[in-house]
Amino acid sequence: MREAALKESANEVRRMRKWKLSQIIGFVILLLVTITMLSPVWFMVTTSLKTTKEMLVFPPTLIPKVFAWGNFSELFTNTDIKFGQQYRNSLIVSIFTVIGTIISSSFVAFGFARYQARSSSFLFMLVLSTLMLPYPAIMIPQFLLFMNLGLHDSLLPLILPSFFGSAYMIFLLKQFFSTLPDELYNAGRIDGCSEFRLYWNLTLPLAGPALATVAIFSFIWSWNDLLTPVLYLDSQENFTLPVGMAAMLSSKFRLAPWNLLMAASILSVLPIMLLFAVAQKRFVEGIVLTGIK
Amino acid sequence: MRGLFLLEKWLENAEGAVLLKLSKGQRRESRYFYFFISPWIIGFIIFALYPVGASLYYSFTDYDIIHAPVFVGMDNFKELFHDDQFWNSIVVTLKYTFISVPITLFLSLIFAILINQKVPFSGFFRTAMYFPSMISGVSMALLWFWVFNPQAGLFNYGLSLFGIDPIHWFLDEKYALWALIIMSFWGLGGGMLIFLAGLQGVPAHLLEAARLDGAGRWKTFWNVTFPMISPVFLFQLIIGVIESFQVFTQAYTITRGGPSYSTWFYVYNIYINAFKNFRYGYASAMAWILLIAVLFITYLIMRASKRYVYYEGGQNR
Numbered sequence: 001m002r003e004a005a006l007k008e009s010a011n012e013v014r015r016m017r018k019w020k021l022s023q024i025i026g027f028v029i030l031l032l033v034t035i036t037m038l039s040p041v042w043f044m045v046t047t048s049l050k051t052t053k054e055m056l057v058f059p060p061t062l063i064p065k066v067f068a069w070g071n072f073s074e075l076f077t078n079t080d081i082k083f084g085q086q087y088r089n090s091l092i093v094s095i096f097t098v099i100g101t102i103i104s105s106s107f108v109a110f111g112f113a114r115y116q117a118r119s120s121s122f123l124f125m126l127v128l129s130t131l132m133l134p135y136p137a138i139m140i141p142q143f144l145l146f147m148n149l150g151l152h153d154s155l156l157p158l159i160l161p162s163f164f165g166s167a168y169m170i171f172l173l174k175q176f177f178s179t180l181p182d183e184l185y186n187a188g189r190i191d192g193c194s195e196f197r198l199y200w201n202l203t204l205p206l207a208g209p210a211l212a213t214v215a216i217f218s219f220i221w222s223w224n225d226l227l228t229p230v231l232y233l234d235s236q237e238n239f240t241l242p243v244g245m246a247a248m249l250s251s252k253f254r255l256a257p258w259n260l261l262m263a264a265s266i267l268s269v270l271p272i273m274l275l276f277a278v279a280q281k282r283f284v285e286g287i288v289l290t291g292i293k
Numbered sequence: 294m295r296g297l298f299l300l301e302k303w304l305e306n307a308e309g310a311v312l313l314k315l316s317k318g319q320r321r322e323s324r325y326f327y328f329f330i331s332p333w334i335i336g337f338i339i340f341a342l343y344p345v346g347a348s349l350y351y352s353f354t355d356y357d358i359i360h361a362p363v364f365v366g367m368d369n370f371k372e373l374f375h376d377d378q379f380w381n382s383i384v385v386t387l388k389y390t391f392i393s394v395p396i397t398l399f400l401s402l403i404f405a406i407l408i409n410q411k412v413p414f415s416g417f418f419r420t421a422m423y424f425p426s427m428i429s430g431v432s433m434a435l436l437w438f439w440v441f442n443p444q445a446g447l448f449n450y451g452l453s454l455f456g457i458d459p460i461h462w463f464l465d466e467k468y469a470l471w472a473l474i475i476m477s478f479w480g481l482g483g484g485m486l487i488f489l490a491g492l493q494g495v496p497a498h499l500l501e502a503a504r505l506d507g508a509g510r511w512k513t514f515w516n517v518t519f520p521m522i523s524p525v526f527l528f529q530l531i532i533g534v535i536e537s538f539q540v541f542t543q544a545y546t547i548t549r550g551g552p553s554y555s556t557w558f559y560v561y562n563i564y565i566n567a568f569k570n571f572r573y574g575y576a577s578a579m580a581w582i583l584l585i586a587v588l589f590i591t592y593l594i595m596r597a598s599k600r601y602v603y604y605e606g607g608q609n610r
Contacts, residue, residue: 026407027414033404034421037479041425043447044436056445059453104332111329115322123330130341132591134539136560137584138344140351140567140577144358145339164336195325224430226542227560231568242431246546249435258439265432272427284423287483288490 048262086244097222100162105169113177176210213286351577369578382562390537405488423482434546466555491525
């Protein structure tokens with residue numbers, strides 16, 4: 001018994017010794033940095049559970065004395081905020097954006113990956129060049145266009161553009177589709193597949209992981225977007241979550257309701273956290289591939 | 294005879310080149326090409342080409358939506374030249390960009406290197422440092438507005454542990470922009486993941502060869518590791534700069550451009566002029582300047598990088 005314990009601790013020491021000094025210094029630095037970086041998250045979670053009185057206490061209490069779970073339900077019951085409605089709007093916009101982006105971008109990417117035409121490399125350059133086009137530089141004519149179509153204060157202008165392909169996603173999917181072997185398509189053609197079925201029945205089922213990456217990132221971008229909905233949405237019941245939360249800060253309350261705002265923030269990052277939990281591998285891969293965080 | 298033969302040959306080639314360059318199969322292929330990319334072509338015309346052109350046209354007009362645009366020539370640009378708010382927005386945006394982007398890049402590279410040397414619990418650190426990046430946009434802005442709260446915020450509490458007096462972050466024009474810069478470091482996790490992937494892609498045999506040649510850690514990093522990840526570095530730099538030129542969320546949610554215009558970012562200025570002051574023509578002129586600035590900066594970085602960026606499997610492009 002004692003011998004075993006001794007052996008165990010000797011192993012421990014050996015394992016410790018294997019770590020070089022630089023690794024231990026690195027560990028300590030990373031630990032301090034991580035604690036610093038995660039402390040605002042802790043602050044956010046605890047504030048969301050504090051009463052209005054306790055949230056203003058300085059220094060901040062590490063753990064709420066009373067857990068005010070009511071903050072979360074107040075978001076949905078307080079009729080001045082319309083949080084539930086805005087949450088629904090955000091879900092509608094993001095889900096339809098994901099659907100639009102997946103369908104259109106994979107369709108276009110398939111064209112770029114499988115067919116050649118005289119202008120195909122020029123057009124692909126054009127796709128890539130739109131990546132550099134800053135949205136603020138083109139938002140005014142886009143806004144006026146949708147105004148003239150009578151789509152002001154509606155969710156449609158936030159969704160519609162995604163049905164025409166997103167340059168990032170076209171690029172990403174084209175890279176993936178190009179890796180699929182030609183033999184596959186020849187076999188499909190011999191079996192009498194139409195070109196559309198080569199796309200729909202052959203390519204898409206093989207592209208699951210790549211499509212998942214596209215779905216995750218188009219969801220996040222659309223979910224977090226503030227500038228576009230700020231331009232288009234005027235009435236509180238049409239706001240998406242980011243607009244609604246920014247408005248919560250500036251109006252109605254004499255004192256900024258930080259506990260409610262933190263509760264709202266937590267609920268608003270929940271879908272993203274869920275995506276991360278479910279598809280961490282795709283998530284990380286997507287960040288590395290697109291370079292967008 | 295010989296002349297005739299040559300003529301015939303020339304005709305054949307010319308025909309091939311001009312009239313029948315595409316075989317039947319190729320024509321069929323290009324039909325499918327255009328069929329599949331047609332959604333993008335339509336979208337490109339409506340949501341990119343037209344807006345770029347229209348905003349150039351509007352930039353030479355006075356336009357308030359209610360009345361038709363009135364052509365005013367270069368007046369908008371002349372006015373911009375004397376507009377203090379315009380110049381201030383450029384200074385604010387550049388200051389933010391040139392402080393935030395390099396430091397964020399530097400820190401994310403350092404942390405990626407630390408994690409990559411197989412410290413204990415490296416998997417945990419990777420996730421933990423990326424975690425904050427999931428809280429972005431307005432949620433992040435709200436959280437940090439609260440963290441920087443002068444009376445009850447976490448940041449001043451942290452400072453008080455070091456005996457530093459409370460700072461009125463977003464209420465003080467000297468500190469507001471700095472608070473936004475500090476806030477931007479919080480999102481370094483994404484960049485760190487990208488660098489980490491880059492570092493893991495450095496071939497082990499190169500590092501081994503450097504070690505055998507007697508290169509120290511520092512030399513190995515500068516002469517082997519860094520050149521190998523330099524394309525990643527360049528890409529991140531470009532994206533970082535383009536993103537910082539377009540900061541809007543923080544200004545809109547937290548500071549509303551204040552106090553005393555100290556966080557009056559360029560895009561916020563466009564937004565206010567177009568959608569609050571209804572000066573669409575004037576704002577379009579600014580939008581076009583932004584477009585050119587983004588293209589120009591990208592070009593500059595690419596040009597400067599020609600000397601320093603190493604692309605594997607090809608000469609320096």
